[in-house]
Amino acid sequence: MQTADAPLNSHAAPSAVIQRGTQLMRSAPEAFALGSVRRLAKDEEIFGEGDRAAFFYKVQSGAVRTFKLLSDGRRQIDAFHLPGDIFGIEPGEEHRFSAEAVGDATVVSYRRSNRNAQAQNDGDIPTLMMSAVLLSLMRAQNHMLLLGRKNAMERVATFLLEMDRRLAVAGMMALPMCRRDIGDYLGLTLETVSRALSQLHGEGVLGFSGARQIVLRNRQRLRNMDA
């Protein structure tokens, strides 16, 4: 780990929420310490459920999955975090889920302020953290609808549109995660994910160049499938 010039407000996601946070940061940047950059290999753990939550993180490159496990090993990935995303902010002293790098990745870690930002009211409470938490909550609410009420094809369609929006360049997306990860995110088995993708491929809705390079050929059809 090394210190680096990595202010919390750099590389903000292109959302109105984060944009607002970014602007605000300029008025009180000294409140946000620079973070340390951490390079991670594929599948490397960033923190585990129950670990002391001394830091929170921003993805700089690659992707991170956060998840919970049941005692018998069933896993639910609650979110994939892509460059610019902030994760690991906790209500209490411990992390309530685990985080791992999906592939090789770099994250920037930020120490929870000595004058604990959540436990003080002295004027430098990080608005940007509020925006990050609200964004996470919004995504979680959408995801509960998916997990509770959408069928397999609707889930995969939603996933493809989400990933297309978040990481497509030049109409093509390079998925960083394997089929099992996708399944554990969507509440499906990896086989069901594979079958849905094959069907969409067969219908010409998407094209493959390798299992993880996908180009959407008919976004409107996907939107219709998404219910």
Next chain:
Amino acid sequence: MQTADAPLNSHAAPSAVIQRGTQLMRSAPEAFALGSVRRLAKDEEIFGEGDRAAFFYKVQSGAVRTFKLLSDGRRQIDAFHLPGDIFGIEPGEEHRFSAEAVGDATVVSYRRSNRNAQAQNDGDIPTLMMSAVLLSLMRAQNHMLLLGRKNAMERVATFLLEMDRRLAVAGMMALPMCRRDIGDYLGLTLETVSRALSQLHGEGVLGFSGARQIVLRNRQRLRNMDA
């Protein structure tokens, strides 16, 4: 609607997070306007998806459900809000889900500050709102695990333990919501919920006095079922 003596920090839930927020409030109570009390009949709408998010709310009595709908009417209830719970805080200008009273209920509404708390950094950013949002996020993460990976009996066991913790008095709980609401919360049909409850009744794990008055007779068994 009528104005009333209802500070945001009253009737706080017995969680460490909220407790901390409550304490902090004492140091800057003037930043939090008193709210207006609103009485609601069963099934009355508090706000709908897409409505302008001019207020957020705290439950004073009864229960509130927040939910999203798919185009064909499938519904996912993302949370039940009980007395002391805060709901309706949004990242943007619009509500991203709907809220209705489960039975007769009263809520206190708080106007989003003129000097918008989320868009200002002038020293009175509401720490209590941060706590409320973090609590919602924590519950959402637990619920995603339930919806994505637990089977029907595990879901019902989790639900019973949660409701027991949140609203039991003298070992007995009076559920405010019908079987359909429970199903839409747990991602199941009402019939599956009914069958699971009947089975637990048959096994002596719980007792009924009327369909909604439930007493847990063997919490440990339920915890074991909860995976």
Next chain:
DNA sequence: CGTGTGTTTGAACCACTTCAACCCAAGTGG
């Protein structure tokens, strides 16, 4: 060029849904 991890595809199974009937308690009105 072989080995291993990830992906696809097939076939049987099953947990939950769907559809339907019935029950029960609380109104409502003749």
Next chain:
DNA sequence: CCACTTGGGTTGAAGTGGTTCAAACACACG
């Protein structure tokens, strides 16, 4: 005061979407 309705809730029987188990395939990497 009793027939009728209405809104839950329970239970049964059949159907099915997704899982499970299994095998083949493909491509990246030493």
